[in-house]
Amino acid sequence: MTLSLYFARRFLWTFALVFGVFFGLLLLIDVIDQLRRGAGDMAVSRAAYLALMNAPQSLYGILPLIVILSAIALFLALARSSELVAVRAAGRSGLRFLVAPFVAALVVGLLAVAVLDPLVAATSKEYARIAGSAGGQSVLSVTSEGLWMRQGDDKGQSVIRAARAAPDGSRLDDVSFFLFSPEGLAIGRIEAKSAELQASNWVLTGAKHWDLTASNPEATAKAQPDGTRLPTDLTPQRIRDGFGEPSTIAFWDLPKYIRELEDAGFSARNYRVWMQMELALPLLLGAMVLVAAGFTMRHARFGKTGQLTLLALASGFALFFLRNFAQVLGENGQIPILAAAWSPPVAALLLSIALLLHVEDG
Numbered sequence: 001m002t003l004s005l006y007f008a009r010r011f012l013w014t015f016a017l018v019f020g021v022f023f024g025l026l027l028l029i030d031v032i033d034q035l036r037r038g039a040g041d042m043a044v045s046r047a048a049y050l051a052l053m054n055a056p057q058s059l060y061g062i063l064p065l066i067v068i069l070s071a072i073a074l075f076l077a078l079a080r081s082s083e084l085v086a087v088r089a090a091g092r093s094g095l096r097f098l099v100a101p102f103v104a105a106l107v108v109g110l111l112a113v114a115v116l117d118p119l120v121a122a123t124s125k126e127y128a129r130i131a132g133s134a135g136g137q138s139v140l141s142v143t144s145e146g147l148w149m150r151q152g153d154d155k156g157q158s159v160i161r162a163a164r165a166a167p168d169g170s171r172l173d174d175v176s177f178f179l180f181s182p183e184g185l186a187i188g189r190i191e192a193k194s195a196e197l198q199a200s201n202w203v204l205t206g207a208k209h210w211d212l213t214a215s216n217p218e219a220t221a222k223a224q225p226d227g228t229r230l231p232t233d234l235t236p237q238r239i240r241d242g243f244g245e246p247s248t249i250a251f252w253d254l255p256k257y258i259r260e261l262e263d264a265g266f267s268a269r270n271y272r273v274w275m276q277m278e279l280a281l282p283l284l285l286g287a288m289v290l291v292a293a294g295f296t297m298r299h300a301r302f303g304k305t306g307q308l309t310l311l312a313l314a315s316g317f318a319l320f321f322l323r324n325f326a327q328v329l330g331e332n333g334q335i336p337i338l339a340a341a342w343s344p345p346v347a348a349l350l351l352s353i354a355l356l357l358h359v360e361d362g
Contacts, residue, residue, distance in 0.1 A: 003087070004100040010078075011101040011289075015070040015108060019059075022066055026055045053127035056120045057247065063112060064323070067105055067285045068316035071292035072309060074101065079305075084297060095356060098293055105289045109282025117278060118250035125248060140239060142257065147172070147264045149239070151232050156181050158232075162195075164265040169239030170197045173265075177202075177230065179212075186212045190230070197236060201229040246274035254278075269337070273330040276341030277323075284323065284345035290352035291315050294359060319348050 030051035035042055059066075078084050087097055140149045149160040157180040162172035172195045179188035193206030207224035210217040249257050254275045258268040295312035296305075323344040330340025 007100040008104040011074050011104045014074045018070045026058050027051050030054050053123045056123045060120045064320050068288040068292050071289045072312050075296040101289050102286045105285040106282045109285040113278050121250040142260045142264050151234050167267050169236040202232050204228045246271045270331045273337050280341045280345050287345050287348035294352050294355035
């Protein structure tokens with residue numbers, strides 16, 4: 001037990017060190033990039049704050065690579081210090097002392113999903129809000145009441161609420177338009193059975209218009225003929241893009257968001273794939289540890305340390321890109337969601353165990 005705790009502590013310490021180095025590098029690069037974008041008009045403190053809000057998302061995206069680098073550094077250090085030889089001489093097999101780093105990687109993955117993922121979602125939203133990259137004048141959100149959007153130009157703003165929508169965003173059902181003046185005053189309301197997006201216009205069916213500037217809006221309300229057009233700057237692509245990346249939704253909020261998105265009529269496949277990949281992340285990190293061990297858990301005197309380290313790195317990067325490729329296939333519907341999320345870590349785990357059995361037991 002003491003030996004297992006020692007290896008787990010060594011792995012966690014190495015991981016914390018590599019994580020801190022990458023965080024510092026990404027933060028420094030992002031600060032420089034923010035200052036470059038500001039063209040000399042941005043204060044260093046603002047650039048540093050923007051970089052601090054943006055760095056967690058980049059760091060979270062390369063977490064599997066950080067884990068495999070940490071594992072490689074750990075096993076190389078243990079091999080150089082002959083600690084692996086001493087452990088084997090004490091009668092403990094290599095597979096047994098790998099249990100501690102493997103479990104430690106699983107714990108890191110669980111903490112990443114439970115704690116770091118919501119933190120990344122919050123900092124990403126804060127960065128988008130401050131940097132002004134949240135989508136211009138059109139804002140989209142999904143709640144239990146339906147789909148909400150905002151559109152506008154120099155003539156005023158419109159807030160749109162729809163109970164349901166077509167998967168491509170080109171048609172809204174049971175829709176309401178709340179019209180505002182450039183000064184932000186409510187000037188009108190339109191209720192329609194449906195609104196179809198055609199050539200920069202919402203084509204309304206079964207619409208009724210209330211003039212909110214009148215003393216009695218209900219008395220002056222007028223039914224609009226079918227085919228009435230309401231100008232808009234929205235497009236189906238902008239509506240779909242308005243949902244943002246799945247990584248901007250906290251893991252604990254994903255089930256509710258997926259349910260509301262599907263109730264509104266949109267496809268939530270991207271979000272389902274992302275949720276399953278988050279659930280598979282701890283297993284992926286554990287597999288990264290075993291992949292690193294399969295190539296670097298040899299005594300330094302055997303030689304070829306550099307070549308084996310490069311093979312371990314190449315295997316880790318290949319697994320990382322295979323995971324991303326499977327995610328794309330899953331989001332496009334080419335393979336099932338569970339296969340996209342779980343196949344890469346399960347395959348890596350089985351192959352790394354086979355390699356370890358061959359190395360340790362011949």
